[in-house]
Structures are given as C-alpha cells and as structure tokens.
Amino acid sequence: MKYRGQSISKRGNNENEDHWYFHQEKRCFTLADGAGGVGVFAKEWAVELTESINNLHSLERVITNIQKLKIEFYQERELFLEAHPNYFADKFFEEGSAATLLGAQLTSNSALKMLSYGDSGIFLYKVKTKRLMTNLTVEHFGDFPLLINCNEPETNAQGFFYEELIYEEGDMLVLCSDAVAKYLYLVYLFDIQNHQELEILLGNKNASSEIVLKMLHMAQFDFTATLEQFEESLITEISFTSFCNHLYEQGLLEYDDYTLVIVRL
Amino acid sequence: MSELIYTGNQLPSKHMSNFDEMLTKVLRKPQKDFPHTQRITRDHPTSFVFLIDQSYSMNQYASGSDETTMAEFLANVINQTLNEMIDRCKKGTELRDYFHICLIGYGGDEDDTAKILWEGNLSGKVFVTPSELIDNYLGKSTTFVESKRPDGSVKQIEKTVFEWVEPKSVFRTPMLQAFRLAHDLLVQWIHEHPESYPPTVINITDGMATDGSPDELLDAANSLRELHTEDGNVLVFNIHTSNSADNSVFFPCTKSELVEQDEYAALLFDMSSDLPSNYNKHISNFTKKDIVGAYTAMVVNAPISKMISLLNVGTNTNAIKHS
Numbered sequence: 001m002k003y004r005g006q007s008i009s010k011r012g013n014n015e016n017e018d019h020w021y022f023h024q025e026k027r028c029f030t031l032a033d034g035a036g037g038v039g040v041f042a043k044e045w046a047v048e049l050t051e052s053i054n055n056l057h058s059l060e061r062v063i064t065n066i067q068k069l070k071i072e073f074y075q076e077r078e079l080f081l082e083a084h085p086n087y088f089a090d091k092f093f094e095e096g097s098a099a100t101l102l103g104a105q106l107t108s109n110s111a112l113k114m115l116s117y118g119d120s121g122i123f124l125y126k127v128k129t130k131r132l133m134t135n136l137t138v139e140h141f142g143d144f145p146l147l148i149n150c151n152e153p154e155t156n157a158q159g160f161f162y163e164e165l166i167y168e169e170g171d172m173l174v175l176c177s178d179a180v181a182k183y184l185y186l187v188y189l190f191d192i193q194n195h196q197e198l199e200i201l202l203g204n205k206n207a208s209s210e211i212v213l214k215m216l217h218m219a220q221f222d223f224t225a226t227l228e229q230f231e232e233s234l235i236t237e238i239s240f241t242s243f244c245n246h247l248y249e250q251g252l253l254e255y256d257d258y259t260l261v262i263v264r265l
Numbered sequence: 266m267s268e269l270i271y272t273g274n275q276l277p278s279k280h281m282s283n284f285d286e287m288l289t290k291v292l293r294k295p296q297k298d299f300p301h302t303q304r305i306t307r308d309h310p311t312s313f314v315f316l317i318d319q320s321y322s323m324n325q326y327a328s329g330s331d332e333t334t335m336a337e338f339l340a341n342v343i344n345q346t347l348n349e350m351i352d353r354c355k356k357g358t359e360l361r362d363y364f365h366i367c368l369i370g371y372g373g374d375e376d377d378t379a380k381i382l383w384e385g386n387l388s389g390k391v392f393v394t395p396s397e398l399i400d401n402y403l404g405k406s407t408t409f410v411e412s413k414r415p416d417g418s419v420k421q422i423e424k425t426v427f428e429w430v431e432p433k434s435v436f437r438t439p440m441l442q443a444f445r446l447a448h449d450l451l452v453q454w455i456h457e458h459p460e461s462y463p464p465t466v467i468n469i470t471d472g473m474a475t476d477g478s479p480d481e482l483l484d485a486a487n488s489l490r491e492l493h494t495e496d497g498n499v500l501v502f503n504i505h506t507s508n509s510a511d512n513s514v515f516f517p518c519t520k521s522e523l524v525e526q527d528e529y530a531a532l533l534f535d536m537s538s539d540l541p542s543n544y545n546k547h548i549s550n551f552t553k554k555d556i557v558g559a560y561t562a563m564v565v566n567a568p569i570s571k572m573i574s575l576l577n578v579g580t581n582t583n584a585i586k587h588s
Contacts, residue, residue: 093420210297
C-alpha cells in the first residue's frame with residue numbers, strides 16, 4: 001500500500017479547517033472538514049475527530065466513540081471559555097462545533113471498511129473495471145450537508161454511509177473534502193455519460209450546477225487520468241496547490257479548503 | 266469600505282453628477298447562468314437594507330399585548346436580528362465583516378421623508394459592518410438562553426443584546442421615498458461590489474404608502490429589483506404586519522394564494538422578488554409545509570410576533586458558506 005495526502009487552505013486564507021490522519025497501527029485513514037459557518041472551533045473539532053476515531057469495527061461502536069468525544073471536547077471548551085470569557089462564548093454554547101467525517105480502514109483479507117457522514121467524498125475505484133463505489137450521490141450536491149456537531153446529544157445513525165467492500169491490488173482508495181469530491185464525482189459522471197444524474201445537478205441551480213455547465217462545454221473527461229493527475233500533484237503541497245488553483249481558475253473547483261488522500265492498494 | 270454619498274433627505278440620484286453613469290454600468294453588467302450562488306466572504310460581502318415603517322399607526326399595541334406597541338416590538342426585532350447577524354460573523358476568534366447593513370426609516374418624523382436610522386457614533390454612516398455595530402451601540406441588555414450540552418444536560422447562557430434602533434411611530438407612510446432611497450444607495454454599493462451575492466431589501470410595514478400611487482410604488486420596486494451584481498438581482502422582500510391574524514399569507518408561489526380582491530396584497534406580490542431555491546428549506550421550515558415551488562418574497566397580515574422568524578428567512582445566509 002502507498003499513499004499520498006495533502007490539505008491546503010482556501011486561496012488567500014491562512015486558516016484550513018480540514019484535517020486528515022493515518023492511524024498506522026490500525027491502518028485507518030480519517031478526514032474531517034470543519035464547518036466554519038457553524039459555531040466556533042471548527043478546526044479543533046476536525047482534528048479531534050480524525051485523530052481519535054481509529055477503528056471502524058462497527059458503526060455502533062463508532063457512534064458510541066463519537067458521543068464520548070463530543071462530551072470531552074465540549075467540557076474542555078467550556079472550561080477554556082469560562083477561564084477566557086469573550087463575546088464568542090455564547091456562539092459556541094448555542095451552535096457548537098461541526099464537521100463532516102470520513103473513515104477508511106483496511107482489514108485482513110483485502111477487506112475495506114468505508115464510513116462517511118456529510119458531503120466529504122470517499123471512493124473505491126476499481127481501475128481494471130473502471131467501477132466506482134462511493135458515498136456520494138446527487139443529494140450531496142445540495143446546500144445543507146449533514147454535520148457531526150459536538151453539542152448535539154445524539155448523532156443521527158441514519159446519516160452515516162457505512163460499507164464493507166473487498167479490494168484488489170491496484171485499486172485506488174480516495175478520501176477528499178467536498179469541493180474536490182464533487183469535482184471528481186462530476187468527472188466520473190461525464191466519463192460514464194450518466195446524463196440522468198447530470199441533468200438533476202443542472203436543475204439544482206446552485207454553485208455545482210455552474211460547474212456542470214462549464215464541464216459540458218469542455219472536452220471529454222477520463223476519470224482514471226484525472227485521478228492520476230491528482231495523485232501526481234500530491235507529491236508536494238506546492239504542486240497540489242498549483243493543480244487546485246488551476247482547476248479553480250477554470251471554474252471547476254468551488255472556493256474552499258482542499259484535502260485529498262489517494263491510496264494505491 | 267468607502268463612504269457612499271447620502272445627502273440627508275435628498276436622493277443621491279438628484280445630487281451626484283456621475284449617478285447616471287454609475288447606474289448604466291450597474292445595469293449593463295452580465296449575470297451568471299446560475300445566480301445567487303456566490304460565497305459570502307470578506308472580499309465579497311453582501312448587503313442588507315431594512316426599510317422600517319415608523320408611521321403613526323405603528324403606535325397601536327401589538328396583538329396580545331397591552332404594554333408593547335408594534336413600533337416597540339419592531340425595534341426590538343430589528344435589534345435582535347442585527348445581534349444574530351453579528352453572531353453569524355463570529356469566526357474563530359475574530360468578527361468578520363461579511364455584511365454591510367443599512368437601516369432606512371420612513372414616517373418617523375414630520376417632514377414626511379425616508380431617513381437612514383443610524384445614530385450616535387454611527388450617525389452619518391450609510392452601510393455599517395458588524396464590527397462597527399458592536400463598537401457603537403446605543404444601549405445593551407442581558408438575557409438568558411438555554412442550550413443543550415452533548416450529555417443531554419441544559420446550560421444557561423448569559424447573552425448580551427446590543428441595541429441600535431429605538432421605536433418610533435410619528436407620521437405618515439412615505440414608503441415610495443424609502444424605496445427610491447434604497448435604490449440610489451444600492452446603485453453605489455453594487456458599483457463597488459459588482460461580484461458579490463446580491464443585496465437584500467426587506468420592507469416592513471403595517472399599511473399602505475401615503476406618498477405614491479400603486480403604479481409609482483410598483484415602478485420603484487421594479488427599479489430596485491432590476492439592479493443586480495454578476496451574481497444576480499437584488500432581492501426585495503415585502504412584509505406586511507397586522508394586528509389581525511386573519512388572512513395571513515406567507516411566501517406564496519402564485520397570486521391565486523392571496524385573498525381574492527385584496528388589491529394591496531396583489532400589489533405587494535408584484536413588488537416582491539421571486540426567491541431562488543436557497544430559501545426553500547428555510548421557508549418550508551417556517552411554514553411547516555413541504556416545498557412546493559418558487560416562493561415570492563412577500564408576507565401579508567403577519568402577526569408581529571412572527572417577525573423575528575420572518576427576518577431570519579429574509580437574512581438567511583446559511584446556504585452560503587462563509588470564508
């Protein structure tokens with residue numbers, strides 16, 4: 001197994017609210033996209049989630065662990081804010097801290113457990129058959145992604161995508177935050193000419209629809225080649241930044257933090 | 266933010282030599298294929314203009330109260346809305362100026378004009394940012410709210426509520442002037458922010474205009490709605506409030522949902538914008554009904570007690586990710 005990953009902040013902004021992590025011993029990749037528009041401490045919550053969740057043995061256990069994390073995180077922030085009062089404290093207590101979450105764990109016998117909550121993207125791409133398994137659907141291109149919020153007493157189990165799949169040597173595992181995920185998913189839809197889903201996305205009349213419209217006027221798309229170009233760009237932060245900026249300037253990536261991990265299985 | 270031209274009671278269009286040129290440039294700008302999708306950021310802030318009826322009839326007691334007038338209720342609601350807009354701009358450990366806010370009152374004094382309402386240190390300003398608001402309030406009070414902890418227990422939070430608007434209910438209803446003033450100020454604002462998420466104008470009134478015919482009002486609203494950034498047209502909300510909860514209509518999709526022969530409601534409908542789909546979920550949450558189609562940004566006979574929820578819909582930026 002070989003992997004590359006990079007995470008960069010929005011153009012012109014020093015603050016990156018995404019975070020990813022690889023738990024070597026557990027062979028578990030995690031990624032979280034902190035929602036800066038909800039509450040405060042988005043980055044800290046993304047870090048907490050990715051660095052603590054390292055076992056996808058069962059969905060019930062993951063949810064239990066997330067609930068424990070919420071309580072610890074909230075209590076730590078509560079103590080901090082009580083010691084350092086400012087006019088942001090009420091925003092944390094009222095709105096919490098929120099993020100999406102992805103997890104991918106390689107187990108024995110070529111099994112892969114995939115988990116997601118929200119609109120970050122996780123893909124298992126079978127290079128030989130060009131078949132893509134992903135958590136993403138056209139529903140994820142709407143305006144209200146699901147988020148794990150640290151001040152919610154419950155986490156909606158129904159909001160999780162959780163699958164166990166078998167992988168083969170040469171398959172590619174991809175974890176990415178939403179802007180990159182949506183672009184990759186669109187490239188795949190164009191590659192396999194899934195006009196039905198593309199029409200649905202055009203009908204949403206949102207920022208993603210704008211990207212679909214631009215792509216309609218471009219040359220054909222090759223998903224394998226696109227993944228390989230991204231993989232190449234991940235060698236350094238500078239090359240990844242340059243590649244993402246190029247796509248952004250063409251109007252193909254939304255303005256956001258960009259995080260991408262590609263694993264060759 | 267550079268200062269816009271506002272010459273007291275006079276419309277900028279009548280006093281600025283380059284106004285027509287500015288207006289032509291604004292109207293000529295092309296728009297995106299999928300408008301109302303621009304992210305709201307510090308580089309691309311958006312603006313809100315509140316048109317606030319301060320006419321004598323707002324002196325009535327609000328429905329269900331014998332202590333609070335509609336004017337007092339409305340002032341309180343505007344202040345609460347401004348506090349919430351400031352909250353939305355809190356990010357990390359800083360306050361980010363995502364919004365430029367203008368308050369225009371009409372009927373609040375006897376010269377029968379529309380005026381910008383900022384007072385104290387903000388007097389003379391046109392659009393004000395959240396950081397300017399929080400440093401220049403007229404008054405403040407403390408309130409307590411409850412929120413849940415993740416362990417299910419309840420936390421009481423002490424919140425400071427700042428105030429900038431005081432209640433007024435003085436004279437007639439020069440709503441036409443308010444629309445025209447909003448138009449002229451937004452021409453200037455859009456000229457400076459051509460790529461931003463389009464401005465939102467929210468008109469709150471309890472009655473009909475006294476300074477213009479229905480046709481003149483419709484023209485003024487159309488002129489306002491014609492203004493656009495590259496990201497789409499200015500959105501105009503008309504919220505009519507009343508002590509009678511009868512025949513309330515919230516965000517209709519078509520005119521057929523209005524009470525027949527209610528010409529005033531029909532006028533408000535024509536004066537209001539068709540809302541883009543980003544508002545659908547918020548309206549559906551407000552009306553507690555499934556999304557049925559494209560909504561119109563108008564409400565008629567709304568009880569004043571619903572005003573804060575209505576303004577939450579009108580100032581909705583939740584669908585737009587902030588940076």
